[in-house]
Amino acid sequence: MPGPVSLYLAGPEVFLPNAREVGAAKKAICAEHGFLGRFPLDGTDGTNGDSGPVTDGHAIFRSCIDMMQDCDVIVANMTPFRGPSMDVGTAVEIGLMFALGRPVFGYTNVVGDYSTRVTADGWQVEDFGFADNLMCEGPVFESGGSIVRTGVADVERLTDLTGFEACVRAAARTLGLET
Amino acid sequence: MPGPVSLYLAGPEVFLPNAREVGAAKKAICAEHGFLGRFPLDGTDGTNGDSGPVTDGHAIFRSCIDMMQDCDVIVANMTPFRGPSMDVGTAVEIGLMFALGRPVFGYTNVVGDYSTRVTADGWQVEDFGFADNLMCEGPVFESGGSIVRTGVADVERLTDLTGFEACVRAAARTLGLET
Numbered sequence: 485m486p487g488p489v490s491l492y493l494a495g496p497e498v499f500l501p502n503a504r505e506v507g508a509a510k511k512a513i514c515a516e517h518g519f520l521g522r523f524p525l526d527g528t529d530g531t532n533g534d535s536g537p538v539t540d541g542h543a544i545f546r547s548c549i550d551m552m553q554d555c556d557v558i559v560a561n562m563t564p565f566r567g568p569s570m571d572v573g574t575a576v577e578i579g580l581m582f583a584l585g586r587p588v589f590g591y592t593n594v595v596g597d598y599s600t601r602v603t604a605d606g607w608q609v610e611d612f613g614f615a616d617n618l619m620c621e622g623p624v625f626e627s628g629g630s631i632v633r634t635g636v637a638d639v640e641r642l643t644d645l646t647g648f649e650a651c652v653r654a655a656a657r658t659l660g661l662e663t
Numbered sequence: 664m665p666g667p668v669s670l671y672l673a674g675p676e677v678f679l680p681n682a683r684e685v686g687a688a689k690k691a692i693c694a695e696h697g698f699l700g701r702f703p704l705d706g707t708d709g710t711n712g713d714s715g716p717v718t719d720g721h722a723i724f725r726s727c728i729d730m731m732q733d734c735d736v737i738v739a740n741m742t743p744f745r746g747p748s749m750d751v752g753t754a755v756e757i758g759l760m761f762a763l764g765r766p767v768f769g770y771t772n773v774v775g776d777y778s779t780r781v782t783a784d785g786w787q788v789e790d791f792g793f794a795d796n797l798m799c800e801g802p803v804f805e806s807g808g809s810i811v812r813t814g815v816a817d818v819e820r821l822t823d824l825t826g827f828e829a830c831v832r833a834a835a836r837t838l839g840l841e842t
Binding site: 548614 | 675677678679680682719720721723724725727728745746747748749750751752753754755756757758759760761762763781785786787788789791792793795796797798799800801802804805
């Protein structure tokens with residue numbers, strides 16, 4: 485019998501002061517829909533004794549890569565973070581999982597298109613009706629995943645899990661874990 | 664005899680009004696160092712007749728993916744773009760090329776660490792001495808690439824090619840095209 489379907493929980497909430505709590509909440513939602521949720525911080529405690537901070541960064545990176553290679557699907561928090569676009573670390577993870585052939589699902593707690601959040605200043609602004617840069621959303625569409633956009637109060641933008649749960653549910657349906 | 668070493672030119676300059684001109688300048692620098700530079704826009708003219716904008720976005724995405732799969736190495740412009748972090752589309756491309764086993768090189772025209780550009784607001788700010796989120800820089804280090812940081816005038820931040828050329832030179836040395 486195959487093991488449970490592992491779902492990589494990508495998103496900037498690893499930077500929240502209560503990151504592990506948020507990770508636990510996400511994993512509980514995953515379990516309700518038939519997934520084994522894996523939260524990036526599960527693989528590391530963020531320190532490795534007396535070596536310097538750069539070394540820790542490399543260790544965290546390696547731990548995340550190992551975890552992703554071990555996961556069957558990714559659900560990425562694509563909510564704008566520190567600017568008009570999603571978290572860049574999460575973007576790297578989307579590219580990596582897409583290249584590994586995994587289905588990519590995403591959610592954002594901002595409803596508007598990317599083009600509504602950017603002023604051009606002479607630069608071209610992508611206006612494809614996407615939530616973000618086309619390279620972020622392309623992997624979702626091409627891998628058979630989907631994107632959930634949910635409007636939430638500003639103060640809940642990076643913590644509300646309504647869209648996340650809808651996204652996990654969509655992934656469960658797509659992968660045949662739920663009907 | 665093997666063909667030339669193809670180098671994927673990743674970066675937000677595809678959004679510049681004179682994007683193709685910048686692409687040509689980057690390709691000329693690549694040629695000086697033994698690389699065949701490939702610029703994302705070479706694969707598409709950004710339109711496909713009378714279909715809507717979303718369709719164009721998908722076509723551009725597919726064209727970029729095909730081009731990357733055809734390239735041996737990536738040089739990514741990691742200069743902060745529309746916020747404290749690099750362009751998210753370029754970040755996706757870094758993750759993808761890393762997963763494909765290609766060496767990842769990067770450059771940024773801002774010298775300071777990521778932590779100097781962000782205010783915490785209760786969120787943890789990575790302080791590993793990296794130029795950006797550790798997921799962006801990890802692929803560079805693990806793939807045997809390197810990052811070049813160059814300080815330039817603000818107005819030249821997204822167009823100055825001094826750091827780009829240094830990065831291409833580093834890639835040429837690492838891949839044995841130059842000594």
